[in-house]
Amino acid sequence: xxxxxxxxxxxxxxxDLESGExxxxxxxxxxxxxxxxxxxxxxxxxxxxxxWGE
Amino acid sequence: xxxxxxxxxxxKDEKLLLAELRDRGHEVTKIDVRKETFDxxxxxxxxxNLDLVVDRCLATSRSLYATQFCEAYGIPVVNSHETxxxxxxxxxxxxxxxxxxxxxxxxxxxxxTKSAMEAIESFGxxxxxxxxxxxxxxxxxxxxxxxxxxxxxxxxxxxxxxEHKVFYVQEFVDKPGRDIRVLALDxxxxxxxxxxxxxxxxxxxxxxxTTTFELDSEAESxxxxxSDAVGGGLLGVDLMETDSGYTVHEVNHTVEFKALNEAVDLxxxxxVVDWLESTVGMEVMA
Numbered sequence: 001x002x003x004x005x006x007x008x009x010x011x012x013x014x015x016d017l018e019s020g021e022x023x024x025x026x027x028x029x030x031x032x033x034x035x036x037x038x039x040x041x042x043x044x045x046x047x048x049x050x051x052w053g054e
Numbered sequence: 055x056x057x058x059x060x061x062x063x064x065x066k067d068e069k070l071l072l073a074e075l076r077d078r079g080h081e082v083t084k085i086d087v088r089k090e091t092f093d094x095x096x097x098x099x100x101x102x103n104l105d106l107v108v109d110r111c112l113a114t115s116r117s118l119y120a121t122q123f124c125e126a127y128g129i130p131v132v133n134s135h136e137t138x139x140x141x142x143x144x145x146x147x148x149x150x151x152x153x154x155x156x157x158x159x160x161x162x163x164x165x166x167t168k169s170a171m172e173a174i175e176s177f178g179x180x181x182x183x184x185x186x187x188x189x190x191x192x193x194x195x196x197x198x199x200x201x202x203x204x205x206x207x208x209x210x211x212x213x214x215x216x217e218h219k220v221f222y223v224q225e226f227v228d229k230p231g232r233d234i235r236v237l238a239l240d241x242x243x244x245x246x247x248x249x250x251x252x253x254x255x256x257x258x259x260x261x262x263x264t265t266t267f268e269l270d271s272e273a274e275s276x277x278x279x280x281s282d283a284v285g286g287g288l289l290g291v292d293l294m295e296t297d298s299g300y301t302v303h304e305v306n307h308t309v310e311f312k313a314l315n316e317a318v319d320l321x322x323x324x325x326v327v328d329w330l331e332s333t334v335g336m337e338v339m340a
Contacts, residue, residue: 021063
């Protein structure tokens with residue numbers, strides 16, 4: 001469990017968490033980036049850049 | 055092997071790859087390219103002793119430069135910078151496919167709204183206007199009328215970014231409600247799926263329904279040719295069916311495969327790692 005940096009709600013985390021992964025806060029809907037996994041640290045995810053894609 | 059994985063965002067695709075690599079005992083270094091600085095001659099410390107780098111950068115610009123740096127440092131990278139350079143740009147992809155004699159949608163490129171309108175009118179309606187860089191169907195426009203064309207071109211002129219000044223106009227291919235995504239490893243098809251949607255865009259990222267698809271020999275041959283043309287590697291080749299056969303409209307160099315992995319029985323990340331080990335690994339050992 002980690003705290004959403006946007007709304008402060010508890011965000012459940014799964015076991016295979018990876019830094020760089022994006023998870024959604026179910027309470028406020030903001031996208032959060034996993035900055036670190038041990039212990040878990042979350043921050044607001046960066047906006048998509050124009051040239052992001054497959 | 056010691057494998058570096060370049061990324062700026064870890065998607066499910068990267069998690070699948072990481073899990074497979076680690077399960078097999080490979081030493082994996084995740085490299086967040088946002089944190090690196092790239093010297094012209096000396097590789098960053100995170101690149102030391104790597105046998106292979108796998109480029110999974112989500113941002114095209116980062117992918118293009120990072121792969122070029124890897125090659126400058128003498129570190130094998132999948133996919134190669136050459137492949138990324140061609141596949142990242144729709145103009146380069148189209149020129150490469152056409153130059154190799156591979157069926158691809160009729161395309162014209164213009165640099166002003168006036169000449170773009172001439173290109174659009176030459177195709178008639180509907181036709182398609184695409185950004186030269188980008189994925190997931192973003193900013194793709196199916197143009198059904200002259201008034202729609204005028205509005206879209208005015209919007210692009212107002213948006214201002216230089217990339218909106220390259221107008222990539224393509225014939226509209228009236229595909230049968232689906233297109234086909236093939237994951238290929240140096241031209242050899244590994245798995246394929248059809249992406250079905252009532253919408254003219256059939257991207258899995260936009261929610262298209264996916265089902266497994268059996269390739270015939272014509273499709274297999276085109277996938278191999280398309281892969282060879284762009285320099286090979288781990289690719290997602292997109293095909294559309296037409297009355298006269300297949301047409302190749304896109305080749306993706308940082309292919310997403312999570313939807314494919316769910317649509318087919320094959321373990322796609324395992325196949326990718328098999329290939330990394332057998333093909334690329336042997337080159338590293340040589």
